[in-house]
Every structure is written in C-alpha cells, then in structure tokens.
Amino acid sequence: MNWEIVIGLETHAQLSTASKxxxxxxxxxxxxxxxxxxxVDIALPGVLPVANKGAxxxxxxxxxxxxxxxxxxxxxxxxRKNYFYPDLPKGYQISQYELxxxxxxxxxxxxxxxxxxxxxxxxxxxxxxxxxxxxxFQDMSGIDLNRAGVPLLEIVSEPDMRSAEEAVAYAKALHxxxxxxxxxDGNMQEGSFxxxxxxxxxxxGAPLGTRREIKNLNSFRFLQEAIxxxxxxxxxxxxxxxxIEQATVLFDSDTGETRAMRTKEDAHDYRYFPDPDLxxxxxxxxxxxxxxxxxxxxxxxxxxxxxxxxxxxxxxxTVLTANQEIGDYFExxxxxxxxxxxxxxxxxxxxxxxxxxxxxxxxxxxxxxxDEGFPSWKFxxxxxxxxxxxxxxxxxxxxxxxxxxxxxxxxxxARQPGYEAHGGFPERVDxxxxxxxxxxxxxxxxxxxxxxxxxxxxxxxxEDYRGGKEKAFNSLxxxxxxATQGKANPAQVNEILKRKLTG
Amino acid sequence: MLNASLKELSAALAQRKxxxxxxxxxxxxxxxxxNPAINAFITVDAEKSLAQAxxxxxxxxxxxxxxxxxxxxxHKDIFVTQGWPTTCGSKILxxxxxxxxxxxxxxxNDAGAVILGKTNMDEFAMxxxxxxxxxxxxxxPWGQAYVPGxxxxxxxxxxxxxxxxxxTGTDTGGSIRQPAALSGLSGLKPTYGLVSxxxxxxxxxxxxxxxxxxxxxxxxxxxLNVMAxxxxxxxxxxxxxxxxxxxxxxxPLAGLRIGVPKEHFGEGLAADVxxxxxxxxxxxxxxxARRVPIGxxxxxxxVPAYYVIAPAEASSNLSRFDGVRYxxxxxxxxxxxxxxxxxxxxxxxxxxxxxxxxGTYVLSHGYYxxxxxxxxxxxxxxxxxxxxxxxxxxxxxxxxSPTVAFKIGAKAADPxxxxxxxxxxxxxxxxxxxxxxIPCGFGRDNLPVGLHIVGNYFAEAxxxxxxxxxxxxxxxxxxxxxxxxx
Numbered sequence: 001m002n003w004e005i006v007i008g009l010e011t012h013a014q015l016s017t018a019s020k021x022x023x024x025x026x027x028x029x030x031x032x033x034x035x036x037x038x039x040v041d042i043a044l045p046g047v048l049p050v051a052n053k054g055a056x057x058x059x060x061x062x063x064x065x066x067x068x069x070x071x072x073x074x075x076x077x078x079x080r081k082n083y084f085y086p087d088l089p090k091g092y093q094i095s096q097y098e099l100x101x102x103x104x105x106x107x108x109x110x111x112x113x114x115x116x117x118x119x120x121x122x123x124x125x126x127x128x129x130x131x132x133x134x135x136x137f138q139d140m141s142g143i144d145l146n147r148a149g150v151p152l153l154e155i156v157s158e159p160d161m162r163s164a165e166e167a168v169a170y171a172k173a174l175h176x177x178x179x180x181x182x183x184x185d186g187n188m189q190e191g192s193f194x195x196x197x198x199x200x201x202x203x204x205g206a207p208l209g210t211r212r213e214i215k216n217l218n219s220f221r222f223l224q225e226a227i228x229x230x231x232x233x234x235x236x237x238x239x240x241x242x243x244i245e246q247a248t249v250l251f252d253s254d255t256g257e258t259r260a261m262r263t264k265e266d267a268h269d270y271r272y273f274p275d276p277d278l279x280x281x282x283x284x285x286x287x288x289x290x291x292x293x294x295x296x297x298x299x300x301x302x303x304x305x306x307x308x309x310x311x312x313x314x315x316x317x318t319v320l321t322a323n324q325e326i327g328d329y330f331e332x333x334x335x336x337x338x339x340x341x342x343x344x345x346x347x348x349x350x351x352x353x354x355x356x357x358x359x360x361x362x363x364x365x366x367x368x369x370x371d372e373g374f375p376s377w378k379f380x381x382x383x384x385x386x387x388x389x390x391x392x393x394x395x396x397x398x399x400x401x402x403x404x405x406x407x408x409x410x411x412x413x414a415r416q417p418g419y420e421a422h423g424g425f426p427e428r429v430d431x432x433x434x435x436x437x438x439x440x441x442x443x444x445x446x447x448x449x450x451x452x453x454x455x456x457x458x459x460x461x462x463e464d465y466r467g468g469k470e471k472a473f474n475s476l477x478x479x480x481x482x483a484t485q486g487k488a489n490p491a492q493v494n495e496i497l498k499r500k501l502t503g
Numbered sequence: 504m505l506n507a508s509l510k511e512l513s514a515a516l517a518q519r520k521x522x523x524x525x526x527x528x529x530x531x532x533x534x535x536x537x538n539p540a541i542n543a544f545i546t547v548d549a550e551k552s553l554a555q556a557x558x559x560x561x562x563x564x565x566x567x568x569x570x571x572x573x574x575x576x577x578h579k580d581i582f583v584t585q586g587w588p589t590t591c592g593s594k595i596l597x598x599x600x601x602x603x604x605x606x607x608x609x610x611x612n613d614a615g616a617v618i619l620g621k622t623n624m625d626e627f628a629m630x631x632x633x634x635x636x637x638x639x640x641x642x643x644p645w646g647q648a649y650v651p652g653x654x655x656x657x658x659x660x661x662x663x664x665x666x667x668x669x670x671t672g673t674d675t676g677g678s679i680r681q682p683a684a685l686s687g688l689s690g691l692k693p694t695y696g697l698v699s700x701x702x703x704x705x706x707x708x709x710x711x712x713x714x715x716x717x718x719x720x721x722x723x724x725x726x727l728n729v730m731a732x733x734x735x736x737x738x739x740x741x742x743x744x745x746x747x748x749x750x751x752x753x754x755p756l757a758g759l760r761i762g763v764p765k766e767h768f769g770e771g772l773a774a775d776v777x778x779x780x781x782x783x784x785x786x787x788x789x790x791x792a793r794r795v796p797i798g799x800x801x802x803x804x805x806v807p808a809y810y811v812i813a814p815a816e817a818s819s820n821l822s823r824f825d826g827v828r829y830x831x832x833x834x835x836x837x838x839x840x841x842x843x844x845x846x847x848x849x850x851x852x853x854x855x856x857x858x859x860x861x862g863t864y865v866l867s868h869g870y871y872x873x874x875x876x877x878x879x880x881x882x883x884x885x886x887x888x889x890x891x892x893x894x895x896x897x898x899x900x901x902x903x904s905p906t907v908a909f910k911i912g913a914k915a916a917d918p919x920x921x922x923x924x925x926x927x928x929x930x931x932x933x934x935x936x937x938x939x940x941i942p943c944g945f946g947r948d949n950l951p952v953g954l955h956i957v958g959n960y961f962a963e964a965x966x967x968x969x970x971x972x973x974x975x976x977x978x979x980x981x982x983x984x985x986x987x988x989x
Contacts, residue, residue: 039602045583045704045823046605047701047702049738080819082819082822082866086825089828090823091823091825092819143827271819271871273816273875276707276739277738279739
C-alpha cells in the first residue's frame with residue numbers, strides 16, 4: 001500500500017527595509033556584534049516599539065501579489081509571543097497572531113504532473129530574535145542582538161504539497177516572488193529567506209497524520225533532503241508499528257538526518273495577547289490602491305501575456321515566468337533580435353524563448369548557481385548580446401553553430417576569475433565575425449562547387465544514398481560543412497545536395 | 504518658599520528674589536533633614552541637581568526662562584533618567600543607571616526645571632501604600648504610622664512634607680490620585696495618550712499614564728503644560744495640538760453639571776470620607792454647579808477586570824528583567840533556567856511575583872478566554888458607562904479612596920483589601936479617561952480626604968478649572984502636616 005506525504009511550509013522572508021521592524025537601528029548584515037542594537041532592540045526599561053511603515057507596505061505588496069486586495073486585512077493586530085531566551089531581549093517576540101495582515105492567497109507551481117496551486121493560510125509581520133554564539137566564549141555564551149528586531153514576513157502555506165519536489169517548487173516560486181516584488185533580497189546564506197517544513201504521512205484518503213516540524217532550512221537542497229529523510233523515517237516508523245509523536249526537529253546537513261529538538265510535552269505556552277504598546281494596524285483603501293499601482297507586472301499576468309501576445313506555449317510561458325530575471329532576459333532578447341524595421345512576431349519570440357530556456361537557463365542549471373538562492377541570476381551573456389547573436393543568425397550572417405560557439409565562448413569568458421562585466425558585446429560579435437571570418441557562406445555558386453567536390457570524392461556514399469540508405473545523406477552534409485569550416489548555410493547545403501543527388 | 508506655589512516660585516526666580524541654586528539647596532536641606540524619617544526619596548544627588556540649577560540661573564539671567572525654569576521637581580523612580588539610578592523601587596534594577604531620558608524627563612529638562620531626586624514607590628508601581636518598595640516603606644507626613652498611599656507615595660510624601668514643590672507620578676489604577684488623596688495633595692492622571700510613556704518603565708501598558716502631583720490645581724496646570732504632548736516614540740501617544748492648561752483656570756463654574764455616581768457612595772465608603780466629599784459637592788454647587796445623579800452600573804466589575812488585565816500585561820512587560828543584559832543577576836546558578844529562576848526570585852518582591860503569577864495564569868492556554876478576553880469585554884462596558892454618563896454631565900465626582908490613610912502594615916497581609924483601595928480610581932484607567940484628586944477636608948485622625956474628579960477624554964483643562972475654582976473657595980490644599988514644618 002502507498003503512503004502519501006503531506007507538507008506545509010512556514011517561510012520567513014526578511015523584509016528589505018533599511019531599519020528594523022520596531023526601531024530605527026540598521027538591518028545591514030555582517031556588522032560587528034551588537035553594533036546595530038538600539039535601546040529598543042536590547043529592551044532597555046521604558047522603551048517602546050514603533051512599527052516600521054516600510055515593512056507594513058512590503059507585507060501589503062506581498063498580499064496584493066498572492067491574492068489581491070481581498071486578502072489584505074484592513075485591521076490587523078500585533079501580539080506578543082512570550083518566552084524566555086537570552087537572545088530574545090524583551091522576553092517576548094512581537095508578532096501577529098489572531099489577526100495577521102494577510103489572510104489567504106495562493107502560489108502556483110509547476111510540477112512534473114503539470115501546474116498546481118498551493119493555498120496560503122496567512123502571512124504576518126514579526127520581528128526576528130538575536131543570535132546566541134556558543135563558540136569563542138569559554139563556559140559562556142555570547143549574544144549578538146544585531147538581528148533582534150529585523151522585520152520578517154512569515155508566510156504560512158496550507159498542507160497542499162505532496163512531495164519534496166513540490167515543496168521545493170513552492171519554495172522557489174515564493175523565493176522568486178518576494179524578489180520579483182522587491183520585498184526581500186532572497187539571500188539564503190544570510191538567512192533572509194528560510195523555511196520550516198511541516199511533514200506528515202498518511203494512507204491516501206486517510207485523515208492527516210501527526211506532523212513533525214523541521215526548523216530553519218536555509219537552502220532548497222536542504223529542504224529537499226530534509227523532507228525526503230523525514231518522510232522516509234516516518235513511513236518506516238509507522239510500518240514498524242511505531243507512532244509519530246508531534247515534535248520540532250532539526251535537520252543536520254552533514255548527516256542528512258533529522259532529529260527531535262522538543263516534543264509536544266515540552267512545547268511552550270506562548271501566552272499570546274495583543275501588544276498594548278502598539279495600536280491595531282489600520283490599512284486604508286487609499287494606501288492599498290497606491291501600493292497596487294506601484295506593483296510590477298506579476299508572474300501570472302506576465303505568463304498570460306507571454307502566451308497571448310508572444311504566442312508562446314503554456315510550458316514556455318511558465319518556465320519564463322519562474323522568476324523575473326529569466327522573463328526579463330527573454331523580453332530583452334526579443335527586442336534585440338529583430339532585424340531593422342522588423343515587427344515583433346511569434347517566430348522571433350519562439351526562437352528567443354528557446355534560446356532563453358535551452359541555452360541560458362540550461363547554463364545556469366549546469367552551474368548550479370540557480371540553487372544557491374543568491375546571486376543566482378548572474379548571466380554570463382546579457383540579453384542584448386544574445387539577442388544580437390540571434391539576429392545575426394536570423395539575418396543569415398552566421399549559422400546556428402557559430403552562434404552557439406560565440407555564446408558559449410562569451411559565457412565562459414564571463415566566468416573567468418577576475419572577470420568584470422563590460423558592455424559592448426554586440427560590437428564584439430561583429431568584430432569576431434569579421435576577425436575570424438565566421439560569416440556564413442551564402443554564395444550558392446561557391447557552395448555548389450564544394451558540393452560537387454564532395455560528391456566526386458565520396459562515390460560510395462552517393463551510391464549508398466541512391467540505393468536507399470538515408471543515413472549516407474547526413475554524412476555528405478557533414479563533409480560539406482567540414483569543407484566550409486562550418487560556415488555554410490545548412491539549409492542551402494541540404495537543398496543543393498538533394499537536388500544534385502536526385503537530379 | 505517651602506509653601507509657595509509654582510507661580511510664586513517662578514515669579515521669585517524671575518525677580519531674582521531667589522536663585523535656582525538657592526531654591527534647590529533649600530529643598531535639598533529639607534530632604535536631608537526629613538527624608539531619613541519619611542523615606543520619600545530613593546536617590547538624591549545634590550551635585551547633579553545644583554549643576555542643573557546653575558544652568559537654570561544662567562537662562563534666567565538671560566531672561567530666556569520658561570515658567571518652570573529653575574524650579575526643582577522630584578521624579579518618581581519609574582522615569583528613566585540619564586545618569587541617575589533608576590530602580591522602579593526594585594532590587595532587580597538596584598544597579599541600573601539610566602542610559603537615556605524618559606520623554607517626561609526630557610520635557611522638564613527642556614523647560615529648565617531641576618531634577619531634585621528620584622522618589623520612592625511601590626515596586627514596579629504595584630501597590631497602593633508604597634510599602635512594597637525594595638527601599639523600604641514611605642511614611643505619610645500627616646502621621647508617620649500611616650501609609651502615604653501608592654504607588655507614587657514617595658512623590659506624594661515629598662510634596663506633603665515640603666521636601667519638593669512638585670513631583671511626577673504615574674497612575675495605572677490610581678497611583679497618582681490615591682496617594683494625592685491620602686497625603687492631602689492635588690494629583691492628575693491625564694487622558695491615556697496625553698503624556699508619552701517613553702522611558703516610563705511599564706507596569707501595564709494599556710493603563711499606565713504619567714501625570715503631575717502638586718499642592719494645587721494651578722500648579723498641576725503648569726506641570727501638565729510641560730508634560731503633555733505628542734511623542735512619535737510612543738505609538739499610543741495622542742497626536743493632537745498642544746493646549747495651555749492654565750488658560751481656563753479662571754472660568755466661572757456656572758452651569759457645570761456634576762455627575763454623582765451612586766455606586767461610589769455605597770457600601771465600603773467610610774463615613775468620614777463620605778461626609779467630606781458631600782461637603783465638597785455642596786461647596787461646588789454654591790459656585791454655580793448643579794448635581795446630576797448618574798449610574799456607572801459596571802463600576803463594581805472594575806477591580807476584578809483590572810486585576811486580570813494589569814497583571815497580564817505586567818507578566819509580559821517584566822519579562823525583560825531576566826539578568827541577561829542589565830540589572831541584578833543571581834551570583835550562582837546551575838544553568839540558564841536556574842539563572843532566570845534565581846535572578847527573578849531574588850530580584851522581585853512578593854507583590855510583583857504575585858502579579859507575574861496571576862498574569863501568567865490568566866494568559867495561559869485554556870484560560871485566556873475566561874479571564875483576559877472577558878476582562879477586556881468588561882473594560883469596554885465600563886468605558887461605555889462613562890460615555891452614557893457624559894451625555895448628562897461635564898465631570899463625575901466622588902471620593903478618591905474609600906478611607907483615609909491606613910496604618911503601615913495594616914493591609915500588607917491581605918492583598919484583596921489593598922486592591923479595593925483603588926475601587927473608585929480604576930474605572931478611569933480602564934476607560935482611559937482623565938482623573939484627578941484634590942484635598943477636600945479631613946477625616947479620622949485628622950488625615951486628609953480626596954475629592955475625585957473624572958472628566959471626558961482630553962477634558963483636563965475643564966477639570967483643572969473646576970478644581971482651581973474650588974481651591975479658590977477653600978483652603979484644604981493649603982494645609983500642611985503638623986510637626987513637619989520646621
């Protein structure tokens with residue numbers, strides 16, 4: 001009998017404000033310990049929190065992006081989550097509990113079996129805690145409060161995912177979105193985007209099983225590995241006749257295993273109650289409208305446009321809206337690949353889409369840069385240059401092979417240590433074509449002559465072909481291309497060869 | 504000078520009849536003599552005060568002085584004061600030196616006033632007798648066997664014993680008004696949000712409000728002019744135009760409607776207090792006001808509601824006192840949990856611990872709805888009572904406290920009896936309304952009685968006007984404790 005894995009994610013996205021959620025201290029990463037902790041952050045007696053408007057605005061942007069104005073709570077309430085820990089200076093974290101700023105919304109993901117909608121439960125504003133440092137202090141712990149009070153948006157999904165792949169697809173889509181709408185830098189190494197995964201297993205159709213929560217997964221790979229390990233462990237436990245106990249677990253990336261940190265018995269009673277130091281957060285219609293107008297085109301709308309205006313397939317449109325960068329790349333290419341005076345057209349769009357997906361995205365995949373979260377979208381070749389190379393192909397100046405070679409050469413060059421991005425790639429395309437004589441041979445007479453020579457020198461293949469061996473044709477094409485150093489127009493070579501062989 | 508009003512002191516300073524240094528020294532000497540017996544001050548720092556006085560004198564010399572320039576004011580030790588120990592009456596902050604100035608302190612500094620010292624108080628403002636202080640109980644200058652009221656009892660006793668011309672206090676359930684009543688003073692708790700809470704160590708954030716304590720309503724008006732005003736650092740601070748609270752003091756009271764709630768004259772009210780308050784109401788009627796009987800039907804629920812909400816907030820507000828970053832930390836402990844346990848057990852007194860426990864309990868899973876939510880509902884009902892009342896009257900009057908001052912130790916063993924002291928004052932905190940207490944006579948053992956006045960939101964100017972007119976017609980506020988005046 002099968003098992004079904006059920007996954008829900010809680011994601012903490014650090015909002016990209018210059019100052020903290022409730023104080024004026026800087027949020028910049030990497031400062032010496034406790035140099036960015038104000039009186040409010042270290043919770044001196046008598047200090048009070050003041051909500052950061054920029055953080056609220058970013059939360060609203062998120063809400064609008066995942067569900068429109070209907071998911072924005074016009075009135076939300078900051079609540080205190082009470083517990084003692086040395087890196088929690090006030091003895092409580094200011095969060096939102098009963099009334100979060102965003103309720104509902106959805107994220108669409110692409111899986112092997114097609115598109116899927118993951119529902120969001122809520123998204124709420126809260127402040128981060130500080131950091132305990134257990135090394136470098138003999139018999140003591142150090143506390144760094146630079147991170148205390150940093151604004152977070154906690155995004156909670158419904159348990160809608162059924163595999164580690166789906167969970168990763170969701171996390172990636174969310175990651176792309178928060179960067180797309182410019183509310184979070186998405187830097188996973190610095191902890192700007194981290195996930196907790198709630199995992200349970202059940203027999204299909206059975207009620208939800210007991211879940212365990214894997215804390216603080218800060219890479220897509222860890223997310224995948226942790227869920228896979230955890231689900232396997234739960235299935236084995238159950239199949240061995242054991243029971244799953246509700247627990248919070250940690251993932252050890254060195255061993256690839258999860259282990260329980262605390263169980264339900266020692267779960268905190270956080271004693272949430274509305275924070276009397278902060279008034280309920282009231283959001284006006286005018287403010288929502290203002291933020292709405294400032295939003296960029298969102299993934300869904302762009303995907304729709306790529307299909308209706310550019311004539312792309314659903315698959316291509318979905319891949320090209322997985323994040324903003326790849327879509328921007330596609331659009332940049334489409335602008336720069338048109339011949340003089342040529343109107344945008346679906347053939348060109350299709351060629352650009354293929355290029356962006358099969359060359360650019362593939363290269364990044366190959367480099368595994370995509371999964372690092374950041375800096376994931378450093379292109380080796382910019383869209384203008386790619387567009388120009390494609391234009392050269394489309395105008396018949398070079399053939400596809402030369403185009404491929406140039407693209408790969410530029411890309412590798414950009415990956416050399418010490419390389420600094422520079423402009424002028426399109427000019428270099430022209431220079432190299434000229435310098436290396438890469439221009440396609442389109443002189444029919446010249447090609448015909450070479451074809452004649454090849455046919456003369458390969459009587460056996462000619463005979464084979466005429467005898468019905470189709471394969472021999474390809475070999476002859478290869479010979480011609482070789483003789484032209486790859487510069488002949490393959491379509492013309494095909495045509496001439498066919499004519500001569502059948503004529 | 505010791506009995507002079509703030510207006511008189513200001514004039515004397517402006518006319519160079521006395522310098523701020525001389526005036527400050529006068530009160531410092533007074534403190535040196537009387538404080539060992541009264542215990543009104545936790546910290547006095549003559550050098551700091553005199554340095555401020557010298558600066559004030561320079562400002563006065565340049566004729567650039569504001570009304571309170573050069574006048575010494577004592578501050579409840581709940582206001583964080585830069586460079587001054589700020590203890591909140593607790594052992595847990597016994598080693599804490601203020602690293603910044605509370606908004607209220609800033610305002611007095613900007614006005615050129617002199618910080619005369621930090622006054623004693625119930626630990627973390629939790630109490631109605633000023634007995635729970637780590638620094639020992641405060642004595643009532645009207646009879647040293649009696650409590651001065653609390654929690655702002657140090658401020659009250661300091662003024663009553665003429666060790667300070669004026670002081671600040673804070674009021675969460677009556678902590679300005681009740682000690683004002685028991686010590687024969689005038690005290691005002693402004694509308695919630697009028698005075699910034701920034702730098703005022705929180706007890707119950709939704710109820711706490713700082714305010715002035717002095718000998719007369721006129722003095723209160725001058726002090727409130729300094730204290731009131733918007734502060735962006737306090738999200739609950741009210742963003743409204745500044746007012747001059749002195750402006751309306753001289754308005755006649757003709758046509759004033761006084762709401763008298765029957766609930767505040769029933770069982771539990773001592774006869775001597777009732778008689779003095781009744782006489783005061785008659786006096787105010789003579790000034791042109793008329794009495795309107797009103798009801799505050801939910802008034803009886805205010806003490807139980809308060810003793811859910813205030814401890815709930817306190818239990819969370821006091822979590823920051825954990826021995827990690829500042830304040831007292833236990834010397835020996837086994838691990839982190841033990842460090843917290845010992846630090847807080849050693850650092851907090853019994854009453855504070857009791858309220859943290861109550862607060863933790865009422866917020867706990869499974870009890871929240873039954874206690875905290877229900878208390879919040881009662882709170883809305885109480886506020887609604889006042890909305891109805893103010894349709895019929897301009898101010899509500901009654902006794903501030905059910906009895907005159909009680910003996911030190913008399914109620915220490917019975918917290919509920921102690922809590923009932925604030926039965927008349929708590930409703931104004933729950934509703935966020937301004938309330939004040941002014942002296943209106945004497946009761947048993949020649950101890951002062953306070954008249955409680957509650958106004959509508961931001962009606963401080965009107966309340967001060969009423970109180971001032973009453974004080975022009977009476978001299979209760981000018982009486983001073985016998986045997987204290989040297």
